[in-house]
Amino acid sequence: MRDVDTNRRFFVKNSIKFLPYLAVGTFIYPLVSYVRYEEIQKVSIAIPLLEIKSNITKIGKVLVYKKEKEVVVYSAHCTHMGCILNIDASKERFVCPCHSSEFSYDGVRLKGPAKRNLDIISSHIKDKILYIG
Amino acid sequence: MPYMISWITVALFNVSIFSGLVVAFVYKPSLAYESVQKLTFLVPYGDIFRELHYFSSEAFLVMTLVHVVLELRKKEIVISATSWNYSLLALGALFFVMFTGYVLKADLSGLSAGEVALSLLKQTPGMNFFLPLFEDTSLFVWKFYLWHILFLPIILVYALLLHVKTFRTKMWSIGLGVSVLCMVFFTMPRDIAPDMMGVHVTGPWFFKGAENLLMFGIHPVVVDVVMFFPFALLVCYFYKPFWRTGIRIVLILWSVAYAIFSFI
Amino acid sequence: MRSSLLFKILVTISIIAVLSFMIQRLQQPVVKTSTPDQCMSCHQEYSGLSKSHPSEVMGCASCHGGNKFATNASDAHRGIVLNPSRLEYAKKACGNCHSEIIDRVLLSPMETQKGIKDVLMEQWIEKSEGFKDKHFAEELAQSHFNKACASCHVNQKEEVFHDQSLAKGGGCADCHRMNKTDERVHTKFTTKIESNTCLKCHNRSNRIGISYLGQFESEGYGTPYKHGEFSNALDSHRFYYELPSDVHHQKAGMDCIDCHSEKGVMGDGKVHDHMEEAVDIQCKDCHSPKFKEYAPYGMAQKLIDLNENVPNPESIAYTSKKNSPIYNLQKEDDNISFYRKRDGKAFELSAMSDAPYHNLDIHERLDCSACHAQWIASCYGCHEVYFDKGEQYDWVEHKVTKGQWQELRSFLRFESPSLGIGYNEKIMPYAPGCQVIGTVFKDETIEEFHAFAMAGWDPHTTGKSRTCVDCHTDPASLGLGRGTLNIQKDGISFTPIYQSKKSGLPIDYPIDAFVSTEGKQFQTTSRDNARGFNKQEIKDIVNAYKCILCHRSYEDPIYKDFQASKANFYAGKTPCAK
Numbered sequence: 001m002r003d004v005d006t007n008r009r010f011f012v013k014n015s016i017k018f019l020p021y022l023a024v025g026t027f028i029y030p031l032v033s034y035v036r037y038e039e040i041q042k043v044s045i046a047i048p049l050l051e052i053k054s055n056i057t058k059i060g061k062v063l064v065y066k067k068e069k070e071v072v073v074y075s076a077h078c079t080h081m082g083c084i085l086n087i088d089a090s091k092e093r094f095v096c097p098c099h100s101s102e103f104s105y106d107g108v109r110l111k112g113p114a115k116r117n118l119d120i121i122s123s124h125i126k127d128k129i130l131y132i133g
Numbered sequence: 134m135p136y137m138i139s140w141i142t143v144a145l146f147n148v149s150i151f152s153g154l155v156v157a158f159v160y161k162p163s164l165a166y167e168s169v170q171k172l173t174f175l176v177p178y179g180d181i182f183r184e185l186h187y188f189s190s191e192a193f194l195v196m197t198l199v200h201v202v203l204e205l206r207k208k209e210i211v212i213s214a215t216s217w218n219y220s221l222l223a224l225g226a227l228f229f230v231m232f233t234g235y236v237l238k239a240d241l242s243g244l245s246a247g248e249v250a251l252s253l254l255k256q257t258p259g260m261n262f263f264l265p266l267f268e269d270t271s272l273f274v275w276k277f278y279l280w281h282i283l284f285l286p287i288i289l290v291y292a293l294l295l296h297v298k299t300f301r302t303k304m305w306s307i308g309l310g311v312s313v314l315c316m317v318f319f320t321m322p323r324d325i326a327p328d329m330m331g332v333h334v335t336g337p338w339f340f341k342g343a344e345n346l347l348m349f350g351i352h353p354v355v356v357d358v359v360m361f362f363p364f365a366l367l368v369c370y371f372y373k374p375f376w377r378t379g380i381r382i383v384l385i386l387w388s389v390a391y392a393i394f395s396f397i
Numbered sequence: 398m399r400s401s402l403l404f405k406i407l408v409t410i411s412i413i414a415v416l417s418f419m420i421q422r423l424q425q426p427v428v429k430t431s432t433p434d435q436c437m438s439c440h441q442e443y444s445g446l447s448k449s450h451p452s453e454v455m456g457c458a459s460c461h462g463g464n465k466f467a468t469n470a471s472d473a474h475r476g477i478v479l480n481p482s483r484l485e486y487a488k489k490a491c492g493n494c495h496s497e498i499i500d501r502v503l504l505s506p507m508e509t510q511k512g513i514k515d516v517l518m519e520q521w522i523e524k525s526e527g528f529k530d531k532h533f534a535e536e537l538a539q540s541h542f543n544k545a546c547a548s549c550h551v552n553q554k555e556e557v558f559h560d561q562s563l564a565k566g567g568g569c570a571d572c573h574r575m576n577k578t579d580e581r582v583h584t585k586f587t588t589k590i591e592s593n594t595c596l597k598c599h600n601r602s603n604r605i606g607i608s609y610l611g612q613f614e615s616e617g618y619g620t621p622y623k624h625g626e627f628s629n630a631l632d633s634h635r636f637y638y639e640l641p642s643d644v645h646h647q648k649a650g651m652d653c654i655d656c657h658s659e660k661g662v663m664g665d666g667k668v669h670d671h672m673e674e675a676v677d678i679q680c681k682d683c684h685s686p687k688f689k690e691y692a693p694y695g696m697a698q699k700l701i702d703l704n705e706n707v708p709n710p711e712s713i714a715y716t717s718k719k720n721s722p723i724y725n726l727q728k729e730d731d732n733i734s735f736y737r738k739r740d741g742k743a744f745e746l747s748a749m750s751d752a753p754y755h756n757l758d759i760h761e762r763l764d765c766s767a768c769h770a771q772w773i774a775s776c777y778g779c780h781e782v783y784f785d786k787g788e789q790y791d792w793v794e795h796k797v798t799k800g801q802w803q804e805l806r807s808f809l810r811f812e813s814p815s816l817g818i819g820y821n822e823k824i825m826p827y828a829p830g831c832q833v834i835g836t837v838f839k840d841e842t843i844e845e846f847h848a849f850a851m852a853g854w855d856p857h858t859t860g861k862s863r864t865c866v867d868c869h870t871d872p873a874s875l876g877l878g879r880g881t882l883n884i885q886k887d888g889i890s891f892t893p894i895y896q897s898k899k900s901g902l903p904i905d906y907p908i909d910a911f912v913s914t915e916g917k918q919f920q921t922t923s924r925d926n927a928r929g930f931n932k933q934e935i936k937d938i939v940n941a942y943k944c945i946l947c948h949r950s951y952e953d954p955i956y957k958d959f960q961a962s963k964a965n966f967y968a969g970k971t972p973c974a975k
Contacts, residue, residue: 038265054492077248081252082249083249086328088331097334167466174464174467174468174469303404304404304407306415307408313411317418323472326462
């Protein structure tokens, strides 16, 4: 019985010391949720087709390739380490400024440390407006 | 004078903070690259303050590393465990504050570095959880900005105070002098316009080795371990006196290997 | 605590460093800033590209790149482009406003040279004789193209030309740049492109450009010698005779741009196999014009505004091929006016008359140029010699590479253009296009090949029509060649003047013979539907002489209703039928 008494006493005596931490601890979960919130940018970018003047453009972080019959949208992130690709019109390729990976206008990886082809972002055209995402 | 190197290091930190406050006046995260260009070319004497901030920060990093090497050469550790551990926290925070500063200039190299960092985070299992702390979908530099001017300085100052006790130092003028001398004798790397073609960008010099490892196809988790390794060693250094000589040797080998990888 | 000596030294050095740096820096003047970008703070003397590209509004960096904020040369000029109208930069530099034009130019034959390349390959690989190895033929054709043809394209590098006054290329600047001067002024662009600019390139091959001006490339003597010098020089080694120029030039001083529309020249966005598919304008577009009202904010209005010399009319003519506005052909009430784009001078336009010569259904198949081309530059027999050990400048690789070509010609004629059925299935003037006799010095062997082709085109020597006898009884016009045509009861026979074999040629027909009297086609063409006259056609054409002998002029009543007259003849009711 003595041990139990001692333990209970220990608990009561020291609870003042660690209860505050417990109280603060209840903030941890809300804090994590708070910090982890990110605006879900599932909002489509809507662009009237006529505003896309050239057959290849970079709009923000996507590449828009207007072919004769369809429009393909790629993520402009290089599939190697994510740097944003540049459009090289003279070579008709997308070139990465970080490690010189190259992709064709069809999103196929041509050379460099990147291994995968470009990610295609879903898009559709309605009433002559391009919706990306 | 004892700890002269250390106090000059603190002095450089002071200059960095002061010049950082000055450039923060003009820096606008929503127009990051443009505001940096404005600062450099249009705002009267803006280039002085930018270079002061750049060189004092780089010098601070270099002197910190010199300080670490010098301290490791001593036989005894004269500081407490708290001071030791917080100094390591400060060192880690320092690398990150330097890195986020590099991203903030928002030129092609800065933005690409930021993309690579986020990519690294995404590809490290478990770290994906913390992605929203660094990634902002609508304004790329925003979270980097918060880390650079707020969270990391708070951590850095808190940790450094527990290591150094005060930031007041007689060496403050020497800190300023060293920074100005750097401005005179060295040139800051030029900004690369975000849409410039045909250029090859690299990251900050202290992460060059890691970048090369990534370029050779080494898995990001391995690279994370490699970068964290010296910190783990330094923690052990305090608690395992018996291992100190061995740890020193390993640290030297690691540094040489990293340097080699940086130059490939 | 006593400060150590080292501390004192370091502080002193620091103070000196900071003070000297700041004093020196404070003495430098504060850089004056300017709008819209900092380029103008140094380069005030540069105005913009044209009235529609004012530098006060657009700045410099928006086209030329570089750092528009920078106020020192090295930072500002990083990434700067001297000629942003070069097609590899144009998309970025001009693309915000003009991107669809650049996309079109990139596909147009003036940049791709697709027709030249395709025809050269087809002629030397498929339609030649003498090659043992088709791969070698292809290699040779590619080498020939690179060294002899490829200097002319819109995006050629200007710097590589020794004589800068003859420099070609430069992207948009190739056509739109006004004359280069030595002064350091900003390049000026214009839409009123001078004909001489077009002639930078369009002075070879079928010689259309120079023919329009009445210049016929001659054998090369440079005569008449004037003051001891060559005269009438096209360039350092080519000379010309003066022949009647095209009536549009003679009478109205018109430039190429007065007819050739923007869409026809810069491309319509499609890849065309041959030049004529890219060309937009046709004779009937002006001479039987179709007028339409034009939209207030469309292309037509833009062009009129840009020109500043032509008025704003009720309606303008449009091309039938590609519906381009011919904004200088205008109709106000019932008055039709034609304006020269260069200066807005007005001219009377003669509409195509409905006289019998235009309406006879037997002449349905004639292209305007068949009768109205006064002459065509006929360059017979092109001797191409290849030396594999020689070296020559390659216009694609931009360096000297192995393989050297030399070009020598046989003889030149201009009168009595041959006729044949052209790419538009109408009868038009024909001339050699091209007749290649090749000698190839390769390793230690000599190989020979030849590819003889005739081609039809409008030589741009428009003038009064040819006479009836000129086409109907001249063997050269029929495509038989130069010689004597004997018309007998049972048929025709032809005695040529030129003896190919005697002249050392590897062909058994005269060099200027497209077809034989039997309608056999000796030489190839480079279009599927282009050909010389067949037997029946030759017979029909020659048979007309029987009428023409007496009924020489179109005033003659039989031409008023020719079908009725013909019917009468066959029914035996006419005097000649007896």
